[in-house]
């Protein structure tokens with residue numbers, strides 16, 4: 001697939017039994033995605049998370065997603081699923097079907113976001129995955145990364161068809177490919193709102209910061225601002241090309257989409273935390289959240 005070299009595991013492979021999803025073997029869920037010239041009814045091509053699918057293809061797609069990112073855990077089946085998802089995505093990419101591409105990119109992003117150091121604590125088979133399987137898994141992620149970058153730069157205007165909240169959800173999922181997986185994981189897991197903090201120096205730990213509510217509430221926001229200094233605004237500072245600095249591109253894409261509230265929340269996640277106990281400063285806050293999650 002372009003410059004990326006990945007192969008899909010044989011359907012007869014014993015790996016399907018070994019590498020399982022949340023509900024077991026995923027082979028029967030993957031197979032319907034591999035039929036020749038699949039068709040999906042137009043009304044099922046939607047980013048509405050409450051859509052109840054009727055077509056075999058979308059039921060299978062939904063099952064694969066539930067198998068691979070249930071409760072934001074990492075599942076071994078992702079190692080064999082990802083090349084298949086890349087192949088299925090490519091069909092819609094070549095058909096120029098934008099909604100289907102976005103659906104695949106969002107879900108592939110969420111799956112990849114779960115492959116991080118927090119979930120690694122529970123992943124003890126990583127070292128036993130056959131080399132070619134691991135290589136194909138990694139190559140398919142690079143393939144998705146290229147397509148995610150293309151969407152965020154060349155196809156940015158097409159995101160305008162979605163509501164601001166939906167654009168935020170798309171962006172934080174794609175962040176798994178174009179930024180740090182851990183950052184994508186935290187924003188997804190904490191609903192782009194909860195922001196637990198922990199001090200690396202003393203034993204201060206605070207779990208109940210909820211930005212959606214707290215930044216709008218005058219009284220609480222004063223208290224919040226004594227803990228977290230938001231990062232300065234970078235609106236207008238993006239060249240619409242570079243994705244190297246997450247805070248810069250993400251702020252600007254959210255701004256373009258009209259999510260002022262989410263731009264503000266993001267400034268807290270990329271701000272500086274000052275411990276009220278000992279005064280130690282740490283930034284960005286999103287890394288502090290990851291630490292709080294692992295140690296809190």
Ligand SMILES: [Zn+2]
Nearest residue numbers: 199202275278
């Ligand atoms: Zn402290």
